[in-house]
Every structure is written in C-alpha cells, then in structure tokens.
Amino acid sequence: MEKVVSRDGTTIAYEKAGDGPPIVLLNGSFRDHTIFDALVPELTPHCTTYVYDRRGRGESGDSPEYAVAREIEDLQAVIEAAGGSAVVFAGSSGANLAIEAALAGTPITRLALHEPFYRVDGFPKPPWNVAKTLRVLMEQDRRQEAVEYFLGSFLGLTPDTVAQWRSGPIWAMNEANAHTLAYDVRICGDCAVPADRLAGYRTRTLVLNSSGTSQWLRAAAQATAAALPNARWLELPGSWHRIDMDVLGWTLAEFATA
Structure with missing residues (x-):
C-alpha cells in the first residue's frame, strides 16, 4: 500500500486503482479498506479509486488521543494524494464521518452516503454511555x-x-x-441528524439505503437527504445494511462521472 502522512504525523495507508475521476471510498465500523474489494472492480473502468485504512486499522497508524478532527484530516490527506479534490463515497459510521468532513470544508466534489448512523424521532437512541x-x-x-x-x-x-x-x-x-x-x-455523537448544519451544504449529494435494511437506517437515509438542499435519495436492492454490489457499482460510477 502507498502511504500519506496526516496533519498530526499519523501514517495513513491507501491503495489506488483504475482510471478516471478520483473517488475515495470510506469505510464504517470494524472494517478496513478490504471491505471494498468487491466494489473497486466495479468502479475502476470509470473512476480512479482510493481506498484507505482509517487510523487504528490495517496498515495505518494511530495516535494516543483520538479526535474526530484527526480523522477528517486523514481523509483530507488522502484527497490531497488524489489530486486535491475527489468524489467521496462513505457508508455506516463512515457516512457520519464524511458528513462532518464535508461540513468542515473538505474539498469533496460530490458526496455519496450509504445509511448513516442517525436516529430520527420514533426510533430509540443508543445508551448515553x-x-x-x-x-x-x-x-x-x-x-x-x-x-x-x-x-x-x-x-x-x-x-x-x-x-x-x-x-x-x-x-x-x-x-x-x-x-x-x-x-x-464519538463520530456519531448524539445520533441526531444535523439538519441545521446540513441545510447550508450545497454540494451534490446522493443518499442510499438498501431495500432490505432496518427501518431506522432507511429513515435516517431519508431524513439526511431531506435535510440537504442538493441531495437525491435512492433505495437500491440489497439486504441488511448492504446494497447489491453490481447495482452499487454502476450507481456510483454514474454519479461520479455524469
């Protein structure tokens, strides 16, 4: 894997493949860059993919004290390696991170989100502790x-x-x-959709959920899209928290290149 150095000195490992406009793939909880092994071949005929290990995972380093701002800087470092701006696709808690990065001014040309971890009214929030x-x-x-x-x-x-x-x-x-x-x-915070902050974000955004996912994840995707002034919501075929890979591939390729 190739390496970039984030602002705090942490080494972030990434892999680059394909040809075309750059798209950075950002994973969620538990996973490292290998979660995208099946998606990358769907995208590389159309895009240059950048997949990376978030800090503390895989071949990337970590720091003694965690802060969400450091993870935003990690994404910014990968985008810099991709040429200074890129489409970003992120899922699960990674979608929450991508939203925070976008709102912090990260140079994201288009943003695609898969089932961010928010809880809308009517669905219980996780325990506070x-x-x-x-x-x-x-x-x-x-x-x-x-x-x-x-x-x-x-x-x-x-x-x-x-x-x-x-x-x-x-x-x-x-x-x-x-x-x-x-x-x-920490990234998910109180799990509330930050509607007031999203209202000012005008970058073109695609918000996805699968047809077989949980009701709270579907509701979160819909609420996120509704809060964004330039967003489109799509439900695609799939199982719990997972979209069929071929459908996801062509959907993202079209979104990144159209």
Whole structure:
C-alpha cells in the first residue's frame, strides 16, 4: 500500500486503482479498506479509486488521543494524494464521518452516503454511555465483549443475530478493530441528524439505503437527504445494511462521472 502522512504525523495507508475521476471510498465500523474489494472492480473502468485504512486499522497508524478532527484530516490527506479534490463515497459510521468532513470544508466534489448512523424521532437512541463502556472493555482487553456490546447496544441487533455474526468469516476482523468502535461512537455523537448544519451544504449529494435494511437506517437515509438542499435519495436492492454490489457499482460510477 502507498502511504500519506496526516496533519498530526499519523501514517495513513491507501491503495489506488483504475482510471478516471478520483473517488475515495470510506469505510464504517470494524472494517478496513478490504471491505471494498468487491466494489473497486466495479468502479475502476470509470473512476480512479482510493481506498484507505482509517487510523487504528490495517496498515495505518494511530495516535494516543483520538479526535474526530484527526480523522477528517486523514481523509483530507488522502484527497490531497488524489489530486486535491475527489468524489467521496462513505457508508455506516463512515457516512457520519464524511458528513462532518464535508461540513468542515473538505474539498469533496460530490458526496455519496450509504445509511448513516442517525436516529430520527420514533426510533430509540443508543445508551448515553456506549463510548465509556467500550473504553472500559478495551482497557480490560475484552474484545469479543466489546464487539458484542456494540452490535447489541449501538446497532440494536438481537442476540441471535450477534451469534450469527460471531460464527461468520469476518469476526476476526471485528475483534481486531474493536478498539476503534469508540472512535465511531464519538463520530456519531448524539445520533441526531444535523439538519441545521446540513441545510447550508450545497454540494451534490446522493443518499442510499438498501431495500432490505432496518427501518431506522432507511429513515435516517431519508431524513439526511431531506435535510440537504442538493441531495437525491435512492433505495437500491440489497439486504441488511448492504446494497447489491453490481447495482452499487454502476450507481456510483454514474454519479461520479455524469
């Protein structure tokens, strides 16, 4: 992987592929750049993709004290490597991060968001002490419990669904990146759609959710799009928190190049 140095000196690892206008892919909770392994080939005939490991994950470095502003600077460093401006696609808590980066003036030419982690009225918010609980579990190196707690308390998954995750192929990655879950909780803040701040953001934006996702994620996507003055909302075929990859690929390629 290639490397850039973020403003605070942290090394951020990224991979570049394809040809065309640059698009930076920003992952959400647990994951590193490999979450986009199936999406990149769908985009590279049309775009130059930049996928990177967020700080604390994969081949990227980290810092002793976390701040959301540092993650915004990481994205800015990758965009600088991409030529100084880029389309950004981000999902899950990564979508919340991309929104904060956009509102901070990051040079994003177009913004695509997949199911940001907001809670609109009518859907319960996570417990107020999620971040503190995660920090305590990590101080005790209880990684599995931290992952299970995040999935249950923050995402609202049932114990049976969490058990299915635990037996799945990416559980090892979940545990390896468990220390970054508190980062994502910080990014999400109070989980309220920042409608007042979004009202002033006029960059062209696409907000997506899958047809098989949770009601709270669908409602969050719709509310985010409604708050943005230059946004379009689309529901695409898929399962829980996942869009069918071929559909996502051509949708993003069209959005980035049209």
